[in-house]
């Protein structure tokens with residue numbers, strides 16, 4: 001039972017972990033992650049970046065994408081005047097444009113401090129900005145994000161990407177951050193990246209989980225170009241410049257904070273920058289921690305329902321479920337991303353399985369005790385009923401003896417009757433106790449070897465006085481030299497019982513025959529009589545405790561109705577069975593079939 005229980009729990013664990021790797025598990029984990037991310041925004045702080053966006057209104061105002069470079073140049077000049085910390089431009093500048101506009105843009109870029117330009121990954125390698133623009137930039141960064149393969153939602157960006165032959169580029173936001181902080185190189189360790197005094201945990205694939213901030217300021221190109229006050233909102237900030245126009249921007253992605261509207265790539269970069277700038281990074285718990293949590297959940301559920309029962313167990317199970325659900329949330333508030341699905345699913349499955357297991361076991365025990373109670377009540381009823389007859393006889397006779405002066409022969413007769421009735425009472429009690437012990441499994445089965453011939457002879461000797469009284473002939477036919485293994489005393493009880501039944505339920509002057517045969521590894525021992533016999537219906541019930549046929553009761557010989565049930569139990573305990581053939585009025589033949597060896 002223990003093995004089955006714990007294997008079922010192990011199966012729960014395996015199932016939960018396996019499903020956590022399927023799209024279903026992934027989708028649930030993603031949803032929980034998004035929810036926790038929104039629930040735990042980074043602490044409110046003034047943003048260190050701002051957006052200059054080319055939206056639809058701006059495009060209309062400047063005359064379309066073709067005229068972008070000139071207008072961008074003008075805006076950059078104005079931004080440069082506001083002294084930003086750095087400027088990252090997420091606009092492809094790989095192709096030649098209008099010569100005048102390109103020159104204008106180049107001049108503006110030259111005046112832009114800490115400029116980062118974007119490069120694009122193509123199958124052949126990185127597509128860099130035109131050399132004239134490139135040389136004005138302090139760095140070139142890639143502008144890719146990493147949408148989730150399951151739901152295409154962008155939760156993280158690769159801080160580094162490799163194209164072609166190990167040609168690496170840092171992310172646009174990372175380069176902008178490095179320049180804004182005045183740091184030299186990005187220092188790499190297997191575990192993380194160091195930019196100045198900031199250490200960014202980035203182990204697997206150098207991915208950064210973006211913590212989206214609610215308060216990013218965005219200025220459109222059109223607003224930036226409008227004559228008026230200087231663009232002080234960019235002072236000291238890192239400016240991310242990009243196209244957000246619904247018609248022109250292709251890189252728009254769903255994010256955990258999207259609310260149905262995809263977010264333009266440039267905005268995602270600004271959020272990534274804020275994540276770097278605020279220095280609170282989300283790290284993934286190691287996979288082993290998840291497995292350990294699942295294991296703990298399964299073990300706890302198992303132990304709870306194994307050692308505790310009833311409502312405290314259910315309360316503890318509910319507590320375990322609550323913990324399994326709360327742990328990812330608690331860890332998230334400490335910046336650790338812990339998978340939700342696998343531990344929670346393990347907890348649910350394990351609690352479900354162990355609770356039903358307990359329910360099942362408890363019910364089975366209850367049923368068993370109820371059956372036992374019923375059996376006991378029936379036995380007690382029977383015993384009290386059966387005992388009444390001999391007791392009344394004893395009571396009445398002893399009263400007679402005490403009250404009247406009886407003649408000697410009458411006294412002797414009554415005394416004999418009292419003696420035989422009390423003996424009957426004693427045997428009834430002994431038999432009753434034997435059955436109870438045997439069915440309760442309290443009776444120890446000895447394992448000794450004994451010859452079947454000796455058992456038969458001893459039993460025949462014991463029953464011969466009773467047979468003689470009825471002038472019944474006991475015929476002992478050939479009994480093979482077979483050796484049985486088990487409890488000799490119990491086997492004697494069985495054979496003796498069959499013999500006394502045969503004699504009890506046979507008329508006087510008939511024959512009771514005992515015969516044996518060894519057939520392969522089993523012995524067939526027959527006790528056949530020429531007695532009252534039984535019909536089919538009666539045959540089916542004679543092994544039921546306390547059952548007696550009507551005919552047997554009428555014969556006045558019927559005993560307790562327990563004997564055969566004991567015989568059957570003894571035989572099955574010895575690995576054998578009992579067969580009966582009988583016809584009313586023609587006699588019965590009881591055959592014990594027992595595993596035996598030839599005594600050679």
Ligand code: ADP
Pocket residue numbers: 497501502505529531532533534542547548549550552553558559560561562563564565587588
């Ligand atoms: P009992 O003490 O009443 O003999 P058993 O359990 O030994 O109890 O037998 C159950 C009943 O089976 C008997 O009461 C009788 O009706 C029937 N029975 C057993 N053996 C024989 C037999 N050899 N011939 C006819 N009926 C028998």
